[in-house]
Amino acid sequence: MPTVYIKGISKQYLPGNPVLLPLDLSVSSGELFFLLGPSGCGKSTLLRIIAGFVCPDTGTISFDQKDITNIPPEKRQAAMVFQNYALWPHMTVYENVAFGLEAAGIRNPELDRSVRTALETVQLGDFHGRKPTSLSGGQQQRVALARALAVNPDVLLLDEPLSNLDARLRDSMRVEIRRICKERNLTAIYVTHDRREALSMADRIAVIDKGMIQQTGTPEELYRRPANRFVASFLGECNFIPVTHVSSGKNGTAVKTSIGEMVSASQAPAGGSETSAMVRPENILLDPAEGPNIFEAVIESGVFLGETSAWNINSGGCRLAVSEMGIRKRMPGDKCSFSIAPENVVLLKC
Numbered sequence: 001m002p003t004v005y006i007k008g009i010s011k012q013y014l015p016g017n018p019v020l021l022p023l024d025l026s027v028s029s030g031e032l033f034f035l036l037g038p039s040g041c042g043k044s045t046l047l048r049i050i051a052g053f054v055c056p057d058t059g060t061i062s063f064d065q066k067d068i069t070n071i072p073p074e075k076r077q078a079a080m081v082f083q084n085y086a087l088w089p090h091m092t093v094y095e096n097v098a099f100g101l102e103a104a105g106i107r108n109p110e111l112d113r114s115v116r117t118a119l120e121t122v123q124l125g126d127f128h129g130r131k132p133t134s135l136s137g138g139q140q141q142r143v144a145l146a147r148a149l150a151v152n153p154d155v156l157l158l159d160e161p162l163s164n165l166d167a168r169l170r171d172s173m174r175v176e177i178r179r180i181c182k183e184r185n186l187t188a189i190y191v192t193h194d195r196r197e198a199l200s201m202a203d204r205i206a207v208i209d210k211g212m213i214q215q216t217g218t219p220e221e222l223y224r225r226p227a228n229r230f231v232a233s234f235l236g237e238c239n240f241i242p243v244t245h246v247s248s249g250k251n252g253t254a255v256k257t258s259i260g261e262m263v264s265a266s267q268a269p270a271g272g273s274e275t276s277a278m279v280r281p282e283n284i285l286l287d288p289a290e291g292p293n294i295f296e297a298v299i300e301s302g303v304f305l306g307e308t309s310a311w312n313i314n315s316g317g318c319r320l321a322v323s324e325m326g327i328r329k330r331m332p333g334d335k336c337s338f339s340i341a342p343e344n345v346v347l348l349k350c
């Protein structure tokens with residue numbers, strides 16, 4: 001399967017209103033790659049440019065060494081799955097899946113074999129004669145996926161394919177889509193605004209905001225080592241603690257905050273800018289036995305969420321959200337201590 005190279009791609013639909021600023025990206029052969037960002041940030045535009053439905057203002061798209069920027073969509077060896085399924089209501093499931101193959105001039109017995117294989121891949125082998133309207137949302141999305149897979153694409157493009165499904169179905173479809181991509185070793189580019197979808201499925205993710213790639217990395221890299229506040233917040237809940245002074249020591253970077261002085265394993269942001277320390281709620285350990293970065297706090301409020309409790313604590317005038325595993329009764333006004341491991345204190349520009 002090809003590596004997809006995106007070089008200097010930019011786009012504006014209306015003059016003076018850029019949707020994508022020139023951006024570069026490469027998606028490796030066989031990789032399940034996510035474009036993640038808020039609604040309106042240009043994800044679908046970028047995917048449609050890769051598919052060939054939208055023409056970029058600048059830049060090139062290549063599949064391996066082949067520049068396909070000016071090649072029409074049907075000749076790109078790419079297939080797309082849309083959020084709204086885009087099935088033909090008057091055709092059966094079989095006919096819907098066969099449609100693209102027929103248009104490409106594929107005839108029986110190859111046509112029949114491809115349709116059946118695609119429907120079996122998405123576990124709809126017994127649904128040939130049904131009309132899409134008689135299927136559940138999840139089944140309709142599987143038909144849409146089968147239709148994309150039937151043409152045997154090298155590159156699979158998915159635009160928020162699970163957004164119309166309920167939560168339970170989404171979970172199982174995530175696993176299934178990943179399985180299919182990996183079984184077929186597809187180079188896949190998947191657009192979503194849902195961080196959980198991206199974190200749970202992706203080999204790598206590019207976070208997009210304001211028409212720019214903010215950071216590219218594995219789910220763990222982005223979650224644990226976000227490059228800026230936007231990426232940190234978009235990937236999960238976080239606390240930002242204002243930093244008043246930074247100094248580098250041999251065990252990491254020492255920062256002064258209203259909570260106290262803490263050690264971070266990360267480097268101070270370049271350029272001597274205003275700094276904050278980002279800490280995820282689950283990385284604040286209440287009532288620690290020992291360790292660096294131990295501070296005092298008072299419980300302000302909390303809710304029991306089942307496997308975890310979510311507390312708001314106050315330390316030195318700074319309010320912190322804390323996620324605690326297990327069941328532990330704490331009351332507003334209770335005193336507690338907490339610790340944060342230096343590798344979980346991420347220093348970011350304000």
Ligand code: ADP
Pocket residue numbers: 013014019037038039040041042043044045046
């Ligand atoms: P996303 O998929 O991240 O939600 P889109 O790529 O669909 O974002 O859209 C990015 C921006 O471009 C939005 O502000 C949207 O309104 C605008 N846009 C998208 N398509 C068109 C179009 N065909 N004509 C004009 N503006 C468009």
Ligand code: MG
Pocket residue numbers: 043044045159160
């Ligand atoms: Mg979109």
